[in-house]
Amino acid sequence: MGGYYIPLIQGEIYGFQIGLLTDLMLWEHTRKLDYSKRKGEWLVGYGVGFTKGQNIRNQIKEHSIIENLDSNTRAVLFLQERIFNYGDFQKELNVYLKNIKNWHVSKIENNNIINANKLLLENKLQRSLDFIANYYTENFKLVTLMKFYPLQNQLSIIRMAKQKQEIDNESYLVQKQEIQSKFEKWLKKEQD
Incomplete structure (x- = not known):
């Protein structure tokens, strides 16, 4: 996902990726952040994104067998890389989540x-x-x-x-x- 976003959205995108990939709670993760390099707006976005990432991770867990969790979270990041606009990504992701049962189906008619x-x-x-x-x-x-x-x-x-x-x-x-x-x-x- 390229382009220049305001710090709030930059933080949200980064937080989403981290939240999607970890089972840690937000406060455990933020202890490791270097606050001197981050502005308040970015940190707010990070918290929002981290929470969204955790929510998506939990949805994936609910609808996936444990062996597929890693590949499913990587697939979400793959989708995020392919969609330039972060708002469009959120919409597309919701559609894909409704069809998560198809994610691993590979056979072609x-x-x-x-x-x-x-x-x-x-x-x-x-x-x-x-x-x-x-x-x-x-x-x-x-x-x-x-x-x-x-x-x-x-x-x-x-x-x-x-x-x-x-x-x-x-x-x-x-x-x-x-x-x-x-x-x-x-x-x-x-x-x-």
Whole structure:
């Protein structure tokens, strides 16, 4: 989550992340803060965010088996990184929490596998990756989307490297083929 926010919101965002990841109570956590570096507004935001993070953590605990708690909290942070506007993130998170039962579901319906493979046959790797990412997003498969994202991100990285002429065309094509092979294995594994 980028951009410049007022100190109140900066504190809230940071507090949310800390609250989401810990079972400590707020007062236990604030004892470790260096107050000389923080303004009152930031600290108020931190407390609000920490409380929100703890509430989300408790909701996740209620609806998850204990083995999924860590991956579910990481998935919330993944979602937060993807949504620039903090207010939009809060709205999206509420929708995802209502569909938490889908977060770990990974199987893809056969017609979606067929469509993704058609795009690959047309040499449209990016569109195929985006198609599956959109499928995961639309079906609230947040943890699966988080695991899929590095594959999608690899293509963006090598494209940028090619544009900056950090890699030549041959190297780009080899790496692109490796990504496509990994993606084809992913599709085969996730087939319904």
